[in-house]
Amino acid sequence: MQKFSMTKGNIIWSYIGTVFSMASSFLVLPFIFYFLSSKEIGYWYLILGVNGLTVLLDFGFDPAFARNIAYIWSGISNLKKQGVEKADSEKVDYLLLADMIQTAKVVYLCIALIAVLMISVFGSLYMKNVVFNVLPGNIYVFSWIVFIVSIFFNLYFGYYSALLRGSGKVEHVNRAQVFARILQLVVTIVGFCFSRTILVPVIGLLVYGVAFRIFCNKYFWNDITIQQHKRVLKKKLNIKRTRDILKSIWPNTWRDGLVSISNYLSTQGMSLMAGIFLPLSMTGVYSIGIQFASALGTGAASINGAILPMLQSNFVKRNYEALKKETSLAISAYVWLYWIGAIAVISVIFPLLRLVKPESVPNIEVFSFMLIYFFLYQMHSAFASYIASFNVIPYMRAFIITAVVEIILLWILLSASGNIYTLLLIPILVQGVYNNWYWPAYYCRIIKSSFRNLLILGTQLIIKRFKENLIAFCKR
Known part of the structure; x- marks a missing residue:
């Protein structure tokens, strides 16, 4: 059974993760201002604005999955639409946990695909009228395509955040965010040394999404308890059980x-x-x-x-x-x-x-x-x-x-x-x-x-x- 405790590491990394996430955009700002033109800076802030709006597409799934995963680790074997039953034992239903993980993957894949579809259609039309007429050139169109790809990765791998937090690994999810942000900053700053284009910070966003997935995957599956039940947790998707879980958490x-x-x-x-x-x-x-x-x-x-x-x-x-x-x-x-x-x-x-x-x-x-x-x-x-x-x-x-x-x-x-x-x-x-x-x-x-x-x-x-x-x- 997963043990939940308020460790010093959980508390410290929660503060570090929050502060670093807020500070990372400020740390890269001097390089954005130095290397990009005023029009390109405006384009970058439009990209950040679209990136911020995509968070709303999560629509409550992140806290719902994290909450129910924590219930399962605490001994719950039956999920309820409202409230939660008292656990009679500390035995973990790993089959239910596996179904929850698979359901989260499906949901976040759908969210990512919907976001990509909406941004590809409506976002591209907006950028064509507002940006691409003012900033002609293949580099700006290509940077927009790279940004859309980064949106897919950032949203799809978002289920790892709920998975780690629901498993009590708050320190690890914050570590993953911090290390991924550091990589994003390094790629952006070093990238500007070779190319003074808007493509550099956009690639940085893509690197963040991929790096976050790599770190989270390592932290979750390297856990001793998880490894002992890896075969069950890696089970294939069961559509009926996924549908039942969605009915419970929706x-x-x-x-x-x-x-x-x-x-x-x-x-x-x-x-x-x-x-x-x-x-x-x-x-x-x-x-x-x-x-x-x-x-x-x-x-x-x-x-x-x-x-x-x-x-x-x-x-x-x-x-x-x-x-x-x-x-x-x-x-x-x-x-x-x-x-x-x-x-x-x-x-x-x-x-x-x-x-x-x-x-x-x-x-x-x-x-x-x-x-x-x-x-x-x-x-x-x-x-x-x-x-x-x-x-x-x-x-x-x-x-x-x-x-x-x-x-x-x-x-x-x-x-x-x-x-x-x-x-x-x-x-x-x-x-x-x-x-x-x-x-x-x-x-x-x-x-x-x-x-x-x-x-x-x-x-x-x-x-x-x-x-x-x-x-x-x-x-x-």
Whole structure:
């Protein structure tokens, strides 16, 4: 049976993986600006925009597969559409696990093919009218073809992420992402030394997808437990069992998919509204602030990726004490890291940026609203992911309604005023009416605790572990 535990490696690599993924695009930016023309840079950002939109095509399958794989490792032999039965034994149904792996391969193959078809038709028409008329030449068309190939690999091999995370190998999936990103950076930087064309960073994207698959394949199949049952896990596709699995996971998958779309609207929608209604200079200030605030939220919440498999496993066993301990550590780490990071940004990073371009840096008052919004938003999103660990998605309707109301109110009020404070306050108020407080309270009721108790317990555990590590370090 796969053992789920909050190891130091899982936590550290979760943070490293998140930070490196966010930083990799910035690391290659100076080379993009130096070697490519302004038109080619515009083409590159269009490619990145299309690449970002393809993430939505996952439509909830990634968390659904990861969640159900964790249930199987924890002793479940029957999958349910809603909720999860209590495991009576720790025996793993490897035949069911094999069927889940085969189902994931089929689903992600379909997602990749649909994406390639859509981008090949609609994306190519768009690029022909917008880019290829301005940038004539076979190199630009060929780079577009290479990009489409990279989309296929990046999406198809995405099932490895769910497979590793569901198997408790959070450290390994983050390692694979980091090492693949490093290869992407190396290929891009070295490639520019030989060819100053848009094809170089596009090949870098392709290398990332292939490298990620190679690393993940190695990490999963080299596991001792996996090798012992490799013959069963490599079984051929059984269409009937695949259909049965899809029937079991689909009811929550489409809910997860709608939640991901609502999250996109709740975060990216504000930036779109800023571009429509605010002056260009003010939009730049707003965008910089949002970039830092969202990065703080994403970075501080990285630990959630490490604990979700453990939450799923412990709920199967109905081990509520373990659920309290794991949740308290994650929430406390998020709270303290977020606000320590916020202080660092305000006191160190912003003053440095003002030396370069003072008019583009948001003031503390404006940035404070952004910090409050993303802190509360990431908080209730984290608790929603904890609730989903129990194979229920009760928050779907609330998330969708909130996102739609937020966009409508912003459109109406910004049309009337065009004030940046409208853009800052409306999202805070709309999310604060329900989502910010209800879903943390909902989860706490399930595990019979409170947010205050979780924060106190988690802080005590963090201090205790820090002292233990400090003493161990001093004894070396």
